[in-house]
Each structure stands twice: as C-alpha cells, then as structure tokens.
C-alpha cells in the first residue's frame with residue numbers, strides 16, 4: 298500500500314495534479330494540540346515552503362507527513378493512499394533535516410547507500426543509484442571521502458543525495474540550509490530549486506526565513522499558531538496578504554488602523570490615531586473601522602513646499618506613476634542601507650509612515666509629503682462600526 302516512488306529521470310508530471318492532501322489534521326504532544334490544519338493540497342512536482350515563526354508547528358506538520366508524529370485527527374494521503382497506518386519507510390519519502398547528521402566513519406558513498414541497504418536493495422543497483430544521486434548533486438568525485446573532509450555545503454549535498462538515492466516521490470526538508478553561511482545558503486537554494494525542477498519531485502520545505510521561501514517556492518504555506526494562515530504563490534502572499542500577520546511577517550508593511558472620517562476626491566480620509574490620511578480607499582463610511590497596509594517601497598516621498606504639496610502643476614516635482622498625495626509629515630529618521638533609503642515620516646504623535654526609496658530623501662527634520670497609488674493599498678480588515 299505505498300505510492301510508487303518516482304524515478305529521478307521521469308518526465309515532469311502535470312503541475313496541478315494533487316499529490317499530497319491534508320484534511321482536518323490535528324497533531325500534538327502529550328494531549329496538547331499544536332497543529333490544526335483544515336486543508337492543504339500539495340501539487341505534484343510542486344516546491345511548497347512551509348513558513349512561519351518559531352514554534353508555529355512547521356516541524357510538527359513535517360513530522361506528521363513523515364510519520365514521526367501520529368495525528369490525533371484528520372488524515373494525510375499521498376496519491377490518494379491514506380498514510381495513517383503506513384510506516385515512515387513505506388511512504389515514498391526522502392528526508393533532509395538540519396541535524397540529519399551523516400555517519401562520520403562512513404565514506405560519502407556509504408552514507409548515500411545507507412538507506413538503500415536498509416531497504417535491501419541489491420549491491421549492483423545500490424552502486425548505480427549512489428553514483429546517480431552523487432552525480433545529481435555534483436559530488437561524484439567525492440564518493441570515497443569522509444564527511445569531515447567536506448565543506449558544510451558539500452555535506453548538506455550528501456544529505457540531499459542520500460535522500461534522493463531512494464528515489465522518493467516526495468522530499469521533505471526541515472530547515473536544511475540553516476547551518477550554512479549566507480552566501481552558501483543562497484548558492485544551495487539555487488541548486489535545490491534546479492534539482493527539484495529537473496527531477497519534477499514534490500518538495501515540502503520548512504523554513505522560518507521568508508526570503509528563502511520567497512525565492513524558492515511555487516507556493517508558500519504561511520503558518521501561525523498551528524494554523525495555516527495563507528496559502529499562495531510568493532507574489533500573492535506579498536501583494537495580497539490575507540491577514541495582518543502575513544502582511545507583517547512577509548516583508549515590511551505600514552499597517553494603518555483607521556476609521557472613516559469623511560471623503561475627498563472620491564477617496565476616504567482615515568483617522569489614524571491623531572493623523573488624518575487620504576487612504577486611497579473609496580467608500581469607507583464615517584466611523585467604519587478599516588485596517589490597511591502599504592508596503593514601504595510603494596511610498597513616495599517628496600519635499601513639501603515649492604508647489605505647496607509636491608503635486609505637479611507648476612513644473613515642480615510630482616509623485617511618480619499613479620501615486621498621489623496621501624499626507625504630510627516630518628522626516629524623523631533616514632538611513633542608507635546600500636540598496637535603498639529607509640525613511641521614517643512622522644505624521645502625528647505615535648503615527649509614522651515608513652518609506653523605502655531609491656532616491657535620497659530630504660534631511661531629518663525636513664517637511665515632506667508622501668503618496669502612494671490607490672492600487673498599492675492592501676485592505677486587511679474592514680468592518681462596519683456602529684456610530
């Protein structure tokens with residue numbers, strides 16, 4: 298009753314076919330529920346990252362898939378086969394964990410062969426598969442070395458080769474790059490992604506690093522407090538975060554909790570603390586509570602004055618593109634980070650807007666106007682408030 302493992306050189310299967318399905322899954326430890334996932338369908342050949350802060354249940358989800366943790370409710374299927382009573386080694390999975398240590402006394406080849414020996418794959422086939430797996434990760438010439446004679450990145454590739462040698466249909470990876478330095482991590486990301494695409498293998502990749510998830514994934518499952526907060530492509534998650542948590546966890550965001558306070562030029566003025574901002578939203582009723590987010594890189598900053606408020610009309614600086622003036626303030630802080638300028642604009646006491654711009658902003662203390670396009674406004678919550 299196992300799903301048939303996929304050969305590494307099999308042609309790419311259709312991307313949208315469901316491969317792994319999770320339904321009403323609850324898992325926990327010692328009677329305490331730490332995971333509660335209603336539904337998660339992972340497509341065949343997909344690179345899915347499971348992303349969330351420490352303790353949100355990522356590893357528990359992966360361990361439930363692997364069979365190390367037995368769910369208390371719900372079910373997981375691979376290719377329609379219910380895994381409830383299928384032991385780990387029959388699930389057609391490859392596993393690569395952060396601390397999935399290699400055996401130090403064995404050669405690289407023996408490490409890669411280990412899982413095959415356990416599965417009683419006969420010698421000739423074993424040799425062929427080890428060579429193939431080492432070739433896939435570019436380490437054929439290191440077969441006779443011992444792990445300590447390899448760099449951290451090479452050791453991690455051996456761990457990947459060991460997992461691939463069993464020709465799994467699904468590869469589960471739990472923070473596999475977190476022991477590597479930043480440069481190596483970036484290189485390994487590219488390698489992993491290429492390998493995954495070449496083999497057409499389904500990968501479930503656990504990370505707490507949003508940049509890693511964004512750069513690797515077909516889709517990201519964002520988790521919070523044991524629940525699935527949002528499932529979507531990197532662009533969907535970034536551009537249309539479903540919740541405040543997702544907006545704050547993925548990238549930076551100006552989150553404005555406001556209430557409708559009149560309208561001008563078709564867009565609603567929001568009272569945000571002591572500040573009044575032209576929100577860019579239409580039709581918010583007076584007193585209606587709304588929470589919106591605007592990404593700092595969508596905020597344009599111009600010096601106030603000259604033409605009055607930075608809008609064109611007399612040949613002076615105008616907001617770029619579709620941006621229009623939303624409010625004014627004083628530069629409270631600015632810093633050059635190498636790629637961009639970060640500017641904090643103090644709008645009123647306790648209310649600030651953060652901008653990230655390529656152009657140098659005015660000095661600290663200067664009066665500025667800021668703007669964004671109506672399409673840059675992300676509505677996170679909008680509830681009628683009785684007035």
Ligand SMILES: Nc1ncnc2c1ncn2[C@@H]1O[C@H](COP(=O)(O)OP(=O)(O)OP(=O)(O)O)[C@@H](O)[C@H]1O
Pocket residue numbers: 326327331349350351352353354355356357358505
């Ligand atoms: N073996 C265990 N026994 C009891 N509680 C556990 C066990 N493993 C994890 N937990 C708890 O379950 C919750 C989820 O843990 P899990 O390891 O799945 O989170 P995570 O998102 O992978 O975190 P991290 O990024 O820190 O690895 C946490 O509150 C954790 O303390």
